[in-house]
Amino acid sequence: MPTKVEKDSVTGRETTGHEWDGLKELNTPLPKWWLYVFYACIAFGLVWVVIYPAFPVSGATGLSGWTARGAIGPELEAERAKQEPMLARMRAATPAEIAADPALRSYALAGGRIAFANNCAACHGSGGQGAVGGFPSLADDDWLYGGGFEAIHGTIAHGVRNGVDADARGIAMPRFLADGLLTxxxxxxxxxxxxxxxxxxxxxxxxxxxxxxxxxxxxxxxxxxxxxxxxxxxxxxxxxxxxxxxxxxxxxxxxxxARAGVMPNWSTRLDPAIVNMLTVYVHALGGGE
Ligand code: HEC
Ligand code: HEC
CATH class of the missing domain: 1.10.760.10 (Cytochrome c-like domain)
Incomplete structure (x- = not known):
């Protein structure tokens, strides 16, 4: 820092004392209002960090104990309570009964479509059209395990060759060349x-x-x-x-x-009501029997 304040001869303003090739830097401090807003923001930020969650870890890290998840909890609960009577009916009825009742059927199709997009589309395609590499189309009448309500329900609930569900479908085809069964x-x-x-x-x-x-x-x-x-x-x-x-x-x-397609069992992952709705939805995709 220069000890003596130097004035620029052209503008008459103070300089910082820095000079490059004869060019001097004028001393132009930040406007006061800007500086105070800046300090206020820092103070606000510090207070925020103490009160609200501000660190990238889960749970409440602020003194107030507030979390976004906690805040929408009651709303979700209310929404769930609104759906519950219908879900209870979905649980109590068989997929065939649901499909036969127009009101239940349209509810199951709407809910089934969403559950399908969330859980099944990654493997079976967004419209159930299937994908190359062992993921069958669910929208045609070519069924591996059957296209009736019960068969579809069984496949969804227990899955295929997943090694965790004792009722999972699918037996193993022998590996004829790899295991030397055929030349x-x-x-x-x-x-x-x-x-x-x-x-x-x-x-x-x-x-x-x-x-x-x-x-x-x-x-x-x-x-x-x-x-x-x-x-x-x-x-x-x-x-x-x-x-x-x-x-x-x-x-x-x-x-x-040999190939061995695997599908998870959904009976332990989804509400039985959702499994029933998915059954009605898949049955209605085009190939239901
Ligand atoms: C990780 C991938 C994967 C996911 C996710 C998945 N499936 Fe599958 N699914 C498969 C595979 C693979 C098969 C075929 C198994 C085989 O080769 O025998 C199959 C078979 C089926 C079948 C039997 C089709 C037939 O022809 O008999 C149905 C029905 C079915 N899935 C429904 C669903 C539903 C409904 C969901 C969502 C809740 C779902 N799947 C999620 C991989 C998946
Ligand atoms: C123990 C029962 C079993 C025997 C025996 C068997 N397979 Fe299979 N095969 C299956 C099963 C189950 C699948 C389906 C695998 C899957 O879904 O991942 C399959 C799948 C196939 C496929 C694939 C079909 C497709 O749609 O892509 C071909 C091809 C095939 N088998 C041919 C044969 C031939 C040829 C033989 C005799 C040399 C044979 N299999 C013997 C059970 C068997």
């Missing part, structure tokens, strides 16, 4: 046969040999003609609907290494 040549042959089920075989001799392999290893689950089996969740192989892709490479992989 690579046999897997190639049976793949030709599977392609032949939808008229796409390119090597008749291989498809012929594959038919024998299929009869011995596959019909117990997939059926004589590849029509599938809902008790096991073995998909139909003689249609155009594929969980994992119906081209040669994907079928080879399915047969050689």
């Amino acid at each position: 690579a040549a046999q897997v190639g042959d049976v793949t030709e046969h599977v392609l032949g089920l939808t008229g796409r075989a390119t090597d008749p001799a291989a498809a012929e040999r594959g038919a024998a392999v299929f009869a011995e290893n596959c019909v117990s689950c997939h059926g004589e003609k590849g029509e599938g089996n809902r008790d096991m969740g073995a998909p139909r192989l003689n249609d155009q609907v594929w969980l994992y892709g119906g081209d040669k490479a994907n079928i080879l992989r399915s047969v050689g290494y």
Whole structure:
């Protein structure tokens, strides 16, 4: 800091004493009003930090004990209480009964749509159209486990191959190549046969040999003609609907290494009323039986 206050000769104002290449910096302090507002903001901030939650940890960290979650709690509670009579009816009725009652049905469809968007759309698509890689469409009439109310309800409640629900659906298909149950040549042959089920075989001799392999290893689950089996969740192989892709490479992989689609069980995650509403919603997507 310069000891002697220096005036700029042109403007007559004080300088800070800093000089660069002959240019001097004028001393222009912040306006007082601005400074006081600034100090007031700092004081306000300090008080806020003491009273309200201000640190990135959960729960109330301020002296007042206020939290945003706590503040909307009563509102949520009131909203829930408003829904409760209807939810109780959803719990008490079966999905088939809900679907048969126009008032219950429209409530279930509206609620089911929201619950579906929140819990199911990530895997099954926003309209239940499914996704490549083993996530079946729920909007068509091609069902792995059945499209009646009870079947859909069972699948949603218990899930598929999740290892936590004893009633989960889905058995395991053997890994024919990985576990040495068939040779690579046999897997190639049976793949030709599977392609032949939808008229796409390119090597008749291989498809012929594959038919024998299929009869011995596959019909117990997939059926004589590849029509599938809902008790096991073995998909139909003689249609155009594929969980994992119906081209040669994907079928080879399915047969050689097997697939095992997994779905969580929802009976422990969602209110039984919501599971019922989801059942009615999925049933109404297009393929309900
Ligand atoms: C983590 C992904 C995932 C989520 C989330 C999920 N599912 Fe699934 N779901 C699957 C898979 C994978 C299958 C097929 C299982 C198989 O290969 O056998 C399936 C199968 C189904 C089926 C049987 C379809 C048929 O053809 O029989 C229904 C019904 C179903 N899901 C409904 C739901 C509903 C309703 C929800 C939301 C509450 C949901 N899923 C959430 C992955 C998921
Ligand atoms: C123990 C029962 C079982 C046997 C035996 C079995 N499969 Fe499967 N297979 C399944 C199941 C269950 C699935 C569905 C896996 C899933 O959903 O993730 C499946 C899936 C498939 C798929 C995939 C279908 C799709 O839509 O993408 C093909 C292809 C297939 N099997 C072919 C065969 C062939 C060929 C054989 C005989 C060499 C065979 N399977 C034997 C149960 C079986």
